[in-house]
Amino acid sequence: MAWYYGTYSCGHDGKINLVGPTKDRQQKADWHFSGLCPDCYRKKQEEDREAADIEAEKKSEEMELPRLIGTEKQRKWANQLRLKVISSLNSNCEKIEQKLKERGLDVLPGEGIGMKEIIDSVQYFIRVHTDAKDWIDSRDEPANLKDAVNEYRKHLEEIAHYDVIEEINRTEESMIVSPECDFSKNGVVKLRFKDGFLDVEYVKDSAFIEIVKNLGYRWSGTVWKKEITEYTGDIEDRADELGYRLLNAGFTVQFPDAESKEKAVSAAFTPENDKWIKFNSKTGQLTLVWTKRNDTIYENAKKLPGAKWKDGAMRVSMEFYREIEDFSVMMGFCISQMARRKIEEYKEKEQSFEKVLTKTAESANT
Numbered sequence: 547m548a549w550y551y552g553t554y555s556c557g558h559d560g561k562i563n564l565v566g567p568t569k570d571r572q573q574k575a576d577w578h579f580s581g582l583c584p585d586c587y588r589k590k591q592e593e594d595r596e597a598a599d600i601e602a603e604k605k606s607e608e609m610e611l612p613r614l615i616g617t618e619k620q621r622k623w624a625n626q627l628r629l630k631v632i633s634s635l636n637s638n639c640e641k642i643e644q645k646l647k648e649r650g651l652d653v654l655p656g657e658g659i660g661m662k663e664i665i666d667s668v669q670y671f672i673r674v675h676t677d678a679k680d681w682i683d684s685r686d687e688p689a690n691l692k693d694a695v696n697e698y699r700k701h702l703e704e705i706a707h708y709d710v711i712e713e714i715n716r717t718e719e720s721m722i723v724s725p726e727c728d729f730s731k732n733g734v735v736k737l738r739f740k741d742g743f744l745d746v747e748y749v750k751d752s753a754f755i756e757i758v759k760n761l762g763y764r765w766s767g768t769v770w771k772k773e774i775t776e777y778t779g780d781i782e783d784r785a786d787e788l789g790y791r792l793l794n795a796g797f798t799v800q801f802p803d804a805e806s807k808e809k810a811v812s813a814a815f816t817p818e819n820d821k822w823i824k825f826n827s828k829t830g831q832l833t834l835v836w837t838k839r840n841d842t843i844y845e846n847a848k849k850l851p852g853a854k855w856k857d858g859a860m861r862v863s864m865e866f867y868r869e870i871e872d873f874s875v876m877m878g879f880c881i882s883q884m885a886r887r888k889i890e891e892y893k894e895k896e897q898s899f900e901k902v903l904t905k906t907a908e909s910a911n912t
């Protein structure tokens with residue numbers, strides 16, 4: 547490691563600390579000093595950015611693009627990003643036009659897309675995306691022509707089925723229940739079933755967050771989610787339990803369907819069981835898990851033969867399944883399907899032990 551001194555191309559002196567083979571260092575230092583000094587580099591970048599901002603704004607005005615919504619900084623950046631996307635959309639339009647002309651076709655084979663639809667789609671795309679944040683958020687994966695066409699097709703479809711969409715909106719509205727109390731919260735908490743998850747959406751609110759966290763929901767970055775598994779019980783029951791709690795806390799709730807709405811209102815759901823006997827495939831033992839601190843459960847679980855507390859669960863050897871089954875009844879634990887299967891397997895094995903033992907005892911007597 548050594549310091550090298552030099553003069554940058556901007557005329558400012560500086561130094562750099564270099565590592566690596568000695569013979570290459572002077573070369574590296576020369577390259578380094580052939581550029582701007584750190585201060586001038588930063589200044590130049592700022593100037594470039596400002597120039598690009600002004601240029602993008604001018605160009606956007608010339609093209610009569612809709613004015614973007616957002617803070618000044620967001621708008622400036624989004625202007626540049628939007629121009630880039632538009633330019634790539636346009637160049638793709640030209641390519642397709644060329645292709646169609648060459649082949650003497652009106653629409654792209656397979657895709658069924660013609661020039662009119664492409665042009666209309668791009669126009670629509672530019673017209674509706676006026677939120678600066680949209681352009682910034684999608685900068686790593688900017689929209690292509692296909693995206694624009696799909697969005698436009700969806701829009702046309704919605705117009706054609708306006709009445710159906712209205713009907714859905716009305717049904718969704720009828721799934722909304724307001725709490726019967728005088729401390730109700732504004733807005734609507736939306737519950738949705740999606741790909742084996744129960745999704746919950748609401749604005750940031752500490753009382754809301756406490757309820758969902760308590761019921762084991764996790765923040766995904768956009769919504770609160772709960773994965774529905776064997777241990778959580780039915781997705782409907784989970785929607786009902788959450789809805790019921792929210793209503794009692796003064797929230798207005800939109801349920802995923804009529805059934806869950808009825809159940810929540812009448813509190814007719816099965817509460818989630820957080821007490822489970824599971825099978826630990828690593829150790830071959832049964833494990834007793836429960837999520838809420840409970841000293842009575844702990845004391846009783848500890849009394850099971852050979853019970854050991856590890857990683858937040860009580861481990862018990864399979865051979866004491868009888869004691870565990872009694873414990874599960876007494877303490878309200880559920881036995882997982884896997885644990886149930888392993889217990890049955892063990893019972894069969896146990897019977898064969900007994901036969902061998904009896905035989906050995908018999909032969910010993912004769």
Ligand SMILES: [Zn+2]
Pocket residue numbers: 554556557558582583584585586587
């Ligand atoms: Zn300089």
